[in-house]
Amino acid sequence: MARATSDYDESDVRIRPNKRGTRPRSKDRPAHLDAVPGMVIGVDRGRYTVLMEPGSGDERTALTMRARELGRKGIVVGDDVFVVGDTSGSPDALGRIVRVEKRRTLLRRTADDTDPVERVIVANADQLVVVCALANPEPRPRLIDRCLVAAYDAGMSPLLALTKADLADPAPFLENYAPLEVPAVITATTDRDGTDGLDAVRDALRGHVSVLVGHSGVGKSTLVNALVPGAYRAVGVVNDVTGRGRHTSTSAVALRLPDGGGWVIDTPGIRSFGLAHVDPERIVTHFPELEAGTDGCPRGCTHDEEECALDAWVAQGHAGPSGPSRLESLRRLLRTRHPQTGD
Template sequence: MTTAWQPRPPSSAPGWVESTWRTSTPLPRPCRISPTCGPRSSRDGSAVNRNERLDEDDVRVRPGRSKSRPRTKDRPDHSQAQSATVVTIDRGRFTIIDASGDRHYAVKARELGRKGIVVGDLIDVVGMDNSTVVHRDGRENFARIVRRLPRKTTLRRTADDADPVERVIVANADQLAVVAASTHPQPRTGLIDRALIAAFDAGITPLLIVTKTDLAPATELMALYEPLGLPVVEVANKKVTTHVRGLFAGHRTVLIGHSGVGKSTMVNALVPDAERTTGGVNEVTGKGRHTSTSVLALPFTGHGLIIDTPGIRSFGLAHVDLDRVIHAFPDLRAASDNCPRGCSHDEEHCALNTDPDVNPARVSSLRRVLRSRAEGESRN
């Protein structure tokens, strides 16, 4: 026998709530703001009395996309902060030395934001009295860098002459030592000239150090730069003379040069406790092996610093104005005064072509830099 279809009767099971999504009067929703308008639950899931007042554990503040607001407008003035100097950086952690020469470990405070800190920066630090590497229970405790003081000098470079991104090598250095080897690897005047240009542009006093002169004489190289009026010294047999030590005493000196020229070897001779890794030269390519991977500042005589840097493969000058390049060639400046107005120093009527007192090798070096800079600007 066939029965007619009948609608399903409403369920009367306990806990059943009829759907109201088609009705015009929605179900009341519990209030999550007022403590008296409905049942609430605390963060741990336990029931909360509706007459109980809210506390900060029950309120969840969703931070903004950029930063969450501080809980108070009263910001610390850090009047008790101590001065220090950054000597090396490793994955966002800074090794610093205080006025007495003691080492501490620090991180950037949040209020510094994206302000960059490099080796040589003078900083203000809080919590330096309790900063250690690792506690006995395994907890790390770092001081906090709360201020970066204004920089006196900034040594910069770019990847090449077309790269607009500046890379800060070191801050607050007052002396730049360009290190070149007389042989093995062969000296390259291009890097020397570019480093001198960056030094003059930053207001840093340059000097030239020629190493490995016991293997080959460096007479021609030294004669090329002695007319510039900058100190030119030589280092032989991995030994540093008293004269060279005197050039570093009381100064913050940064060492720049290709890999394999002997920068780290000279640092180990100047500071015996440095223990910088050294490497040889590739017999096939004639180039040095890249051993140093980070910038390191070491205290030296007379409150000075010796700053060792990794070997540099290229030294871009995109940050240097073209009109200032000639100032790094003081031996050519007098002859360039006779050039016609607006001379690019790479033209047929340039006075550098006819002056008998200028060194043709120096003129060629200047023009290589100017051409590379001009090509970089045209690409940008």
């Protein structure tokens, strides 16, 4: 006997389940308790070269990829990571990076001063080495100042490495940076040969994770090859007409200095260094004798305007005898954040 339509209710209706989305998504992720620690020393087209178990007696390099669970999280040279899968380092092995540790420092740049998108260059370096040629090509102080600002913003110690000292006297250049109290090392390294002054460079790098930056043609790769025998970083030449160098390093790579003296991270040559991400207040903290004087500044002070309280602070002698030159140096660095008009 057929049932009347009124006798049906929702319990009589069978809905074919959708195969997708029927299982509730879990927020739990694998713990990866067997993950092995490592340090990213190279990045190339979605593959990461990782030094596994650095500092142990079982160090080896392994090729890895990023695990899907990391999403779009970027991984850069210098990152401390944890890897699962085949971490033996054999030619056909491929591990997976499943975790990136909190970064101690982060060197960043933007394409220009109006671009809000940050480009992460290197993680966990503690020293930024600005490599500058004293001649061929000529120094570009504005670009150097920008690199110093980036170092201060990242919480890294800056160091000037002046190459090709056999071609020009470094004294006039160093005079401009004396008020900033930035240490400098000088070498006579030319484009192809000559390694005078390398002992001073090695001493300055020892015990640090140092990232080297500089525009093309300054001898950066030549310096790296001299410091790390067997690095085989490509060396370019400077165009006689334009005075510019050719990009020879195409990606960042971390190289261990001999005798456990630290690490150097070589980066591609740069022609601009955008600072849209930099907060001026972070730069002022690196001038402690001036920072206290900013308490009297109006809200939003750029520290380079008539109402800035730092002029009176320095005039009253609170910043010491070097106060005027230090204030001018601070303002010079802050002005580098203005839209680039050429270096």
